[in-house]
Amino acid sequence: MAVATQQALGVSRRPLRVGRIRYGLWWLDRTTAGVRGRARVLAGGAAAAGRELAWAAELSLRTTTRRAELARPEPWSDRKLLVSAMVLAVCALAVATVLGAGMARWAMTESNSLLFAAAGAPAVGLVFLSLAYLVFASKRGCR
Structure with a gap:
């Protein structure tokens, strides 16, 4: 076609x-x-x-x-600071217990305990970060 x-x-x-x-x-x-x-x-x-x-x-x-930038935290009362410090202490004790057990297993060269050793640094860092926040929150309350 x-x-x-x-x-x-x-x-x-x-x-x-x-x-x-x-x-x-x-x-x-x-x-x-x-x-x-x-x-x-x-x-x-x-x-x-x-x-x-x-x-x-x-x-x-x-x-x-x-x-x-807009956040204006108010100072905490003594009671609130005490309760938060107690909660932080209990959490720190729990983290220290778990990390201590994990590090003990790791020191005995158990193969499954490397997770405890690897998780130790962030856990301790979070505890110290919370503690630093409490210190600075208590400083604001002293004014």
Whole structure:
């Protein structure tokens, strides 16, 4: 039908001669068109999700810093300081007991106790951070 249409319209162009390399590239392009299209759609979706996550992280950071600037903590009473110091002491004793048992097992070269040794530094750090907060909270109360 294409030949009849071309003859009726007076089109007498002959197709261009295409080499093997060009034909191979054209065939590869036509064969992988669907895969590339799907990959492009997936990459676009991933990029959009990444932009949304970055925007959400930026908003969260802005909000957190703004709230930290506006925070005006009030001094704690002696009773509240005593109760929080007691709770912190009990938590520190529990952490020290668990860490002591884990370190004792680790010193005896038991293979399953490395988790206790690895968790020791963050646990002690959290206890010291809480203690530092109590110290500074009590200083505000002295004014």
